[in-house]
Amino acid sequence: MTGVVAEGEDGFIQINASKGVIVCTGGYGANLEMLDELAPGNSTWCGLTSATGETGDGIRMALWAGAELEAGGGCMVWNRAILPDGFEFDGSRTGGDIFLPGSQPFLHVNIRGERFMNEDQCYPMSFAAGANQPGHYSWIVWDGNYWDDIKQFDTCGCSRLYPAPSGTAFNADVYDCEALTKEHLDSFWLQPRLENGMLKKADTLEGLAEAMGFDAETTETFLATVEHYNELCAKGEDTDFGKPAYRLSDVEAAPFYAARIAGALLVTIHGVITDTNSQPLRADGSVIEGLYVCGNDQGGFYPHNYPSNFTGMNAGRTATFARIAAKHALGVE
Ligand SMILES: Cc1cc2nc3c(=O)[nH]c(=O)nc-3n(C[C@H](O)[C@H](O)[C@H](O)COP(=O)(O)OP(=O)(O)OC[C@H]3O[C@@H](n4cnc5c(N)ncnc54)[C@H](O)[C@@H]3O)c2cc1C
Known part of the structure; x- marks a missing residue:
């Protein structure tokens, strides 16, 4: 590899790179064809995507140069796309809206009104459990005590909604939030989604089931699910799915809330096989x-999934291996 030919507004330019070419074009999250081909299972059931300019060019260029793509198709998917009424997955990964409270471990039920998982999981695992349910999404349900519940959940990283003991304002960079407060949660996250109808609210559980569009039979199942879940919360032991006691919160105090939650695609994390210097390898193991x-063009790091209990891992690995590559290209230790 001796350089790059690039096309700009003034035509083509050739850049001769005597020390090396570092490709880092952010994966292929904005390339629907590549997503459908390479990562169908974990990206299809996304109602939202953050990928805009990551069209997979870097990966394809490396493959044209003889590199190998790792097996499997990993995506980083949040469990925080809120879906409108009548939403249908059409392959565009759009139509939903970002909803940070979707990552809180509140009760989830499927479209039959049944609980189906331990809600206290990594974002992608919780999303995948919902995606495997009929309709490929789930309903998140909580009650009027949500601020106390969120405090009790004490989630970390980018899902955190309650101020940290240090006063740190989580997500200040991503969402332009001020320090987190109940007022901020209500005005920034809840009120706009109540107004556009994506978030349902009712004074009774029967009224909530009606707002969720449940028929009589599903309503009956839903009410029984909530009653049983409340019993587990009272016992402090989730004998059905093993959710830890501090992540259990009953659904008893009006008003009640529910929202459809699906996946929000962040980026792909499935890429080219390299050595530890970030140099791509051919199928025979030789270095290009x-x-x-x-x-995100670099593969071999993740088990086809993003373990989001290590927050910041992707920002860290992308910067770290790029630094290693630059030092290797320059021949410095
Ligand atoms: C909303 C959001 C939140 C995130 N939150 C976290 C988090 O909390 N923790 C964490 O660890 N990770 C997080 N990530 C993931 C991670 O930070 C990013 O995926 C990672 O930093 C991407 O680095 P990159 O260098 O691979 O790609 P990018 O930073 O996307 O850079 C790729 C660049 O290549 C350019 N490009 C593309 N194609 C071409 C081309 N043909 N020619 C020239 N240029 C091209 C693009 O325009 C872009 O500027 C988040 C990602 C998103 C989208």
């Missing part, structure tokens, strides 16, 4: 000299 592949 002069080329480096970093960021």
Whole structure:
């Protein structure tokens, strides 16, 4: 690899790179064809995507140069796309809205009104459990005590909604939030979704079931599910799914809330096989000299999934391996 030919507004330019070319174009999250081909299972049931300019160019260029793509198709998917009434998955990964409270471990039920998982899981695992249910989404349900519940849940990383003991304002960079308060949660996250109808609210559980569009039979199942869940919360032991006691919160105090939750695609984390210097390898294991592949274009790091209990891992690995690549290209230790 000796350089790059790039096309700009003034035509083509050639850049001769004597020390190496580092490819890092952010994966293929914005390339629907590549998503359908390479990562169908975990990206299809997303109602939202953050990927805009990541069209997979870097990965395809590396493959054209002889590199190998790792097996499996990993995506980073949040459990925080809120869906409108009548939503249908059409392959565009759009139509939903971002909803940070979707990552709180409140009760989830499927479209039959049944609980189906331990809600206290990594974002992608919780999303995948919902995606495997009929309709490919789930309803998140909570009651009027949500602020106390959120405090009790004490989630960390980018799902945190309650101020940290240190006063740190989580998500200040991503969502332009001020320090987290109940007033902020209500005005920034809840009220706009109540107004556009994506978030349902009712004074009774029967009224909530009606707002969720449940028929009589599903309503009966839903009410029984909530009653049973409340019993588990009272016991402090989730004998059905094993959710830890501090992540159990009953659904008893009006008003009641519910929202459809599906996946929100962040980025792909499935890429080109490299060595530890970030240099791509051919199928026979030989190094493609002069080329480096970093960021989300680089594979081999994840087990086809993003373990989000290690928050910040992707920002960390993309920067770290790019630094290693640059040092190797420059020949410095
Ligand atoms: C909303 C959001 C929140 C996130 N939150 C977290 C988090 O909390 N913790 C964490 O660890 N990770 C998080 N991530 C993931 C992670 O931070 C990013 O995926 C990672 O930093 C991407 O780095 P990158 O260098 O691979 O790609 P990017 O930073 O996306 O850079 C790729 C660049 O390549 C450019 N490009 C694409 N194609 C071409 C081309 N053909 N020619 C020239 N340029 C091209 C793009 O325009 C872009 O500027 C988040 C991602 C998103 C989208």
